[in-house]
Amino acid sequence: MTKHWFAAALILAAASAVHAADKLVFATNWKAQAAHGGFYQALADGTYAKAGLEVTIRPGGPQVNNRPLLPAGKIDFLMTGNLLHSFDNAKNGVPVIVVASMFQKDPQALFAHPDAGYASFADLKRAPVAWIAKDAQFSWWAWLKAEHGFRDEQLKPYTYNLGPFLANKQSIQQGYAVEEPIAIRAKGGFDPKTFLLADHGYSTYSTTIEARVETVRQNPQLVQRFVDASITGWVNYLYGDRRAADALILRDNPEMTQATIDASVALMKRLGIVDSGDAKELGIGAMKPERIADFHAKMVKAGLYKPGEVDLSKVATTQFVNRGVGVELARRLQAVRQP
Secondary structure (H helix, E strand, O other), X not given: OHHHHHHHHHHHHHHHHHHOOEEEEEEOOOOOOHHHHHHHHHHHOOHHHHOOEEEEEEOOEOOEOOHHHOOOOOOOEEEEEEHHHHHHHHHHOOOEEEEEEEEOOOOEEEEEOOOOXXXXXXXXXXXXXXXXXXXXXXXXXXXXXXXHOOOHHHEEEOXXXXXXXXXXXXXXXXXXXXXXXXXXXXXXXXXXXXXXXXXXOOOOOEEEEEEEHHHHHHOHHHHHHHHHHHHHXXXXXXXXXXXXXXXXXXXXXXXXXXXXXXXXXXXXXXHOOOOOOOHXXXXXXXXXXXXXXXXXXXXXXXXXXXXXXXXXXXXXXXXXXXXXXXXXXXXXXXXHHOO
C-alpha cells in the first residue's frame, strides 16, 4: 500500500506541476493607457491564464524606470518604445532582445493647426517654430533633418505644455498620434492636422516586447506562450469587448478617463498603428529583418550610429512572430461588428 500511495502521490504532483501557471512580471514604460490595451485585455479576459501564465503587469511612469529591471532579472518581459532603445541595448551589450512588436507604426507625429496652410508633410519644413522635446532633438529630429530637410532654426523646447502651440497658429508640435490630438481637441477646441512620422519613412517598429536572451534560449516555450497570448489580447482589445480591460487600465491609472481611452482606440484603428502592413497577413507583432535593417541604415545616415556599431542579429528575433496568430480571429470579430 505504501508503494502504491507513493506512486499515486508522484503522479498527482507531476500533474499539478504541468497545470501550474507560470508566474511572470510584465513591465510597461509608462502609465496604463489604451496603448497598453492588448496586454490588459489578455489579463482581463483570461487569455494569459489559458496559456498557463499568471501575469502581473507593472506600469511605468515619470518616476518609474522599469528598463534596468529586465537585464537584472527583476521582471520577465518589458514593453519598450521603438528600435532606437534596442539598438542601444545591442551596442552596449545589454543581454536583452526584442521578441515581438505590437505596433507596426510608431505613434510619433507632428501636429499643425488645420488652417495654417500646411497641406503636406514637406510643408512643415517652413514652419517658423517647432516645439520639440530635448530627447527627440537628439533622436528622430536628426532623421527629419537628414531625410526631409528640417532645420535646427525651427527648434523650440517642448515642455509637454500645449499652451505655446495653441497660441502660435504657424507653429508645429511633436506628440503621440494616439494621445495629443485628444488633448488638443479638449484644450484648443479643434482637431489638429496629424502627420505620422511612420507614414513618411520613419520605419521603426514600436511598442516592442523585450526578453532576456537567457529566457529566449532556455525557455522559448514560455516566450511563445506570452507572445501569442499578447497578440490575441490585442486582437480582442481592438475588435472585441474591451470593457474589462479598460476597467483594469482605469484601476491602474486613476488619471485616465474612459473618454480618453475610447478616443485613443479610435485613433489607433484609423491610423493603422497596430493592425496594418505585415500584421494583416503575418499577425499582430510581426517583424521583418529587412525593415529593421532599413531603419538602422536611416539612423546611421542621420548620424545616430556609426556603421557596424550595432550587431543587428542581437537586436531582435523573429522566431516567435510572423505565424499568423490572431489573423482569422480578427477577421471574424470585424465581420461580426459590421452592420
